[in-house]
Structures are given as C-alpha cells and as structure tokens.
Amino acid sequence: MQSSHADVYHAYQVIKAHGIPDENIIVMHYDDLANNERNPTPGVIVNRKGGPDVYKGVPKDYTGIEVTPQNFLAILRGDEELAKAGKKVVKSGPNDRIFVYLDDHGSEGYVVFPHGNLKAHDLTDTLVAMHKENKYKELVFYLAACYAGSMFDKILPNNINAYAMSATLPDELGWFSDCSVDEPVQFAVAWLNDSEHHDLTKESIKTQYDYIAHAFTDQHAQQYGDLSIAAEHLSNYMGEKQVPSVGQYSQPANSVPIPDAPIYLAQLLLRNRELMDKQIEEYVNTLPGIEANVVLNSKLQINNKECYHKLVDTFHDKCYNLGQNSYAIQKMKVLGNICHSSDADVNTFNQLLINYCNTIVKPNTNII
Known part of the structure; x- marks a missing residue:
C-alpha cells in the first residue's frame, strides 16, 4: 500500500x-x-x-x-x-x-x-x-x-x-x-x-x-x-526533544496524486475484481456440504482456526499473493466462513483450492 x-x-x-x-x-x-x-x-x-x-x-x-x-x-x-x-x-x-x-x-x-x-x-x-x-x-x-x-x-x-x-x-x-x-x-x-x-x-x-x-x-x-x-x-x-509545529496536518485527497489517470486503468481494475469475485464463487461451489450462498454473503464466526490459516496460506501461495493483491484480502472472509464449522473438512477444502487455482489462475496474476 x-x-x-x-x-x-x-x-x-x-x-x-x-x-x-x-x-x-x-x-x-x-x-x-x-x-x-x-x-x-x-x-x-x-x-x-x-x-x-x-x-x-x-x-x-x-x-x-x-x-x-x-x-x-x-x-x-x-x-x-x-x-x-x-x-x-x-x-x-x-x-x-x-x-x-x-x-x-x-x-x-x-x-x-x-x-x-x-x-x-x-x-x-x-x-x-x-x-x-x-x-x-x-x-x-x-x-x-x-x-x-x-x-x-x-x-x-x-x-x-x-x-x-x-x-x-x-x-x-x-x-x-x-x-x-x-x-x-x-x-x-x-x-x-x-x-x-x-x-x-x-x-x-x-x-x-x-x-x-x-x-x-x-x-x-x-x-x-x-x-x-x-x-x-x-x-x-x-523521544523528548522539543520540535516546533510545522502547520496543521490536514487529511489530503491522495497520498501521491497521479494527474490524468487513464480511465481504462479503472475499467481494467473493475474487470479484474469482477473476475476474482467469479473465481471465488466458482471455488465455493465445488465444496461438498457447503451452503454457497451463506458462505459468500455472510460473516460467520471462524471456529476452526487451523482450517482458516491453511486456506489463507494456500490462497496466498497458489492463487494470489496477498501482499500484491489488496482486493483479495477482503475475500479472506469467505475462507473464514468456509471454516465456520469446527469439523470443517480442511484437507478436502484445501486440495480443492489448490486444484482450482492451478487450473484457473494464471501464474503471477495481479488483481490489485
């Protein structure tokens, strides 16, 4: 960021x-x-x-x-x-x-x-x-x-x-x-x-x-x-050294302003995010015993932290690098919802995630 x-x-x-x-x-x-x-x-x-x-x-x-x-x-x-x-x-x-x-x-x-x-x-x-x-x-x-x-x-x-x-x-x-x-x-x-x-x-x-x-x-x-x-x-x-005030620090509109940003970049960004949304939905629909609508549209308690950590790590390693795709971070709540149940089948869910990302996600893809 x-x-x-x-x-x-x-x-x-x-x-x-x-x-x-x-x-x-x-x-x-x-x-x-x-x-x-x-x-x-x-x-x-x-x-x-x-x-x-x-x-x-x-x-x-x-x-x-x-x-x-x-x-x-x-x-x-x-x-x-x-x-x-x-x-x-x-x-x-x-x-x-x-x-x-x-x-x-x-x-x-x-x-x-x-x-x-x-x-x-x-x-x-x-x-x-x-x-x-x-x-x-x-x-x-x-x-x-x-x-x-x-x-x-x-x-x-x-x-x-x-x-x-x-x-x-x-x-x-x-x-x-x-x-x-x-x-x-x-x-x-x-x-x-x-x-x-x-x-x-x-x-x-x-x-x-x-x-x-x-x-x-x-x-x-x-x-x-x-x-x-x-x-x-x-x-x-x-530190305790006295420093003179440097003027009121007002909240700026942009951290580093970029004038005249081409509109197609914004359109590309939107298309990429819509693609990730679709991919997350497709993955969830492959999971056995999961209510896809609930998982995709709710915020459930994570009762199986081992499951959650494993899926997040796999997503980061096999799908999208979270450090380079900040939009993907917001999608981690879906993985948390998958792990709502304490007896979630973590190994099956994890292997399906690996298989899906190896098949669908292009290497080194950045959604941003």
Missing part, C-alpha cells in the same frame, strides 16, 4: 526529530515508491499537499525481499544470525522501552507483508518470549491495518508489560472501508499529527489515544494489553 510507505517514512521523521538516534531506529520498507514511474516527484515522497519530503534520509535497514514477517519477528527478538550478517536488530534489556509502529494491509488475524503473512499468534508468542527473556521494561505497539484489533483482541496478555493500540476494531476495515485504495491511513494521520503538534513530555499515550479515537467516525481505534502503560508520557517511547 503506497500510503503505508509514506506513513512509515513520516513516522521515521517524527521519531528522529524528537531525538531518537538512528542507531535506535530500525526501518523496514519495500522501497518501491520513491522512484516508481507513477510517482510525479521522482525520488521524493510527500504524504500531504505542500508537505516536506518524508523519504529523505530514511534508513534502508530492510528493503525488498527482506520485508518479511519472519525478519520482523527476528528483529524484535534480537536475532543473533541477523546481527552476525550485519543487519540491525533490537538489542534491548530489562530497562529498555520499545516502540513499534507497523503499517500495512490486514485481514482477520493477519497482517499482510509484501512477502508472507504475520499471524496474530506468532506476534503474541514473540512478545511473550521477549518479556520472559527480559528483553524490555515496557513495549508499546501501534498497528495501522484493516482488522488491526484482531491481532490483539483476546490474544495479547495484560501481564507482559505490553500495550497495543490498533487502528480498527477486530472486524473493521480501515479508511473508506476499502483497504485497496492508495489513500492516507486515518490512524497514521491522527497519531503523526498529534505527535507533531504537542509536547510529548507532557502528553500521555492515553491522551493521544483519545484524540485518535475521536478524530474519525468511520473507524474505531482500540487499546489492548497492559492499559496502565497508557498513563505514561509519549516521550518515553518517541
């Missing part, structure tokens, strides 16, 4: 400006936006009209194929193999505070990376292990993604000194209810705006949460984990 790139770059600039040195900052980004042929300002990225270049000076600690959930978790753990390879990892101890900001696509129980998916339980297991190994005093995690709350809801313990703020409810899409739109993320707009215009040595995390929660009406930020941490000042995690 192009806007998530710009938001991450903006977050780096805010954290750096407030006094956190580069040696204490690790940045993961795919790095395909600044010099993209669709960028009207080559080599420069702005995420608001008339705003500064947020790309300038951003470290390239992990880029391209290195941007994986495995590396993300390894960085948090302070993985020795990565460190030996000369890569930056979190080197922390029992007296350190850690701030994590993750901005990408999301589905229920997942954050979608360009290469692979971060599962909620894998993230939680990593945070629990870090706490057990005294890797931090306190940890604050901001997550901007559709269904962001599902990464923490009823999963993140409240006794491991970790606090999480999610952009959305567990079952809620992000801004505009369409996570495929390259628009600025409301959550990022809110917390970055607030951090740029207030004294972080005086403002608490809870105050920022309240601001974010009331800034927009079409998505709903949430808090999870150890909520007592929210009473702390933001400066404990984002």
Whole structure:
C-alpha cells in the first residue's frame, strides 16, 4: 500500500526529530515508491499537499525481499544470525522501552507483508518470549491495518508489560472501508499529527489515544494489553526533544496524486475484481456440504482456526499473493466462513483450492 510507505517514512521523521538516534531506529520498507514511474516527484515522497519530503534520509535497514514477517519477528527478538550478517536488530534489556509502529494491509488475524503473512499468534508468542527473556521494561505497539484489533483482541496478555493500540476494531476495515485504495491511513494521520503538534513530555499515550479515537467516525481505534502503560508520557517511547509545529496536518485527497489517470486503468481494475469475485464463487461451489450462498454473503464466526490459516496460506501461495493483491484480502472472509464449522473438512477444502487455482489462475496474476 503506497500510503503505508509514506506513513512509515513520516513516522521515521517524527521519531528522529524528537531525538531518537538512528542507531535506535530500525526501518523496514519495500522501497518501491520513491522512484516508481507513477510517482510525479521522482525520488521524493510527500504524504500531504505542500508537505516536506518524508523519504529523505530514511534508513534502508530492510528493503525488498527482506520485508518479511519472519525478519520482523527476528528483529524484535534480537536475532543473533541477523546481527552476525550485519543487519540491525533490537538489542534491548530489562530497562529498555520499545516502540513499534507497523503499517500495512490486514485481514482477520493477519497482517499482510509484501512477502508472507504475520499471524496474530506468532506476534503474541514473540512478545511473550521477549518479556520472559527480559528483553524490555515496557513495549508499546501501534498497528495501522484493516482488522488491526484482531491481532490483539483476546490474544495479547495484560501481564507482559505490553500495550497495543490498533487502528480498527477486530472486524473493521480501515479508511473508506476499502483497504485497496492508495489513500492516507486515518490512524497514521491522527497519531503523526498529534505527535507533531504537542509536547510529548507532557502528553500521555492515553491522551493521544483519545484524540485518535475521536478524530474519525468511520473507524474505531482500540487499546489492548497492559492499559496502565497508557498513563505514561509519549516521550518515553518517541523521544523528548522539543520540535516546533510545522502547520496543521490536514487529511489530503491522495497520498501521491497521479494527474490524468487513464480511465481504462479503472475499467481494467473493475474487470479484474469482477473476475476474482467469479473465481471465488466458482471455488465455493465445488465444496461438498457447503451452503454457497451463506458462505459468500455472510460473516460467520471462524471456529476452526487451523482450517482458516491453511486456506489463507494456500490462497496466498497458489492463487494470489496477498501482499500484491489488496482486493483479495477482503475475500479472506469467505475462507473464514468456509471454516465456520469446527469439523470443517480442511484437507478436502484445501486440495480443492489448490486444484482450482492451478487450473484457473494464471501464474503471477495481479488483481490489485
């Protein structure tokens, strides 16, 4: 998502400006936006009209194929193999505070990376292990993604000194209810705006949460984990250096405007999405013992998480790369509905999905 790139770059600039040195900052980004042929300002990225270049000076600690959930978790753990390879990892101890900001696509129980998916339980297991190994005093995690709350809801313990703020409810899409739109993320707009215009040595995390929660009406930020941490000042995690205000951060119409976009691209996009809708429907109709109409048009409880995870992984590997086809993410609810029953025939459903995608979906197809 192009806007998530710009938001991450903006977050780096805010954290750096407030006094956190580069040696204490690790940045993961795919790095395909600044010099993209669709960028009207080559080599420069702005995420608001008339705003500064947020790309300038951003470290390239992990880029391209290195941007994986495995590396993300390894960085948090302070993985020795990565460190030996000369890569930056979190080197922390029992007296350190850690701030994590993750901005990408999301589905229920997942954050979608360009290469692979971060599962909620894998993230939680990593945070629990870090706490057990005294890797931090306190940890604050901001997550901007559709269904962001599902990464923490009823999963993140409240006794491991970790606090999480999610952009959305567990079952809620992000801004505009369409996570495929390259628009600025409301959550990022809110917390970055607030951090740029207030004294972080005086403002608490809870105050920022309240601001974010009331800034927009079409998505709903949430808090999870150890909520007592929210009473702390933001400066404990984002730096305490005073920064002059840079003007009101208004929500722009486009993250990177593209003038005179040819209409046929929009028509192609619509046709591709209609094709995916048809393919999903055809697959569902091949499943034995499934009420296709219910599965395609409802939102059911996922009672068989093993089934859901297996189908999502197969869809990602065999059908459409979720990191490159954001529209497909919205279709994961259908796979969740298939796994509504605790005794769902996961092996049969999975094999039928493999067979269908091998037969119908062209390799490396992108719907967007």
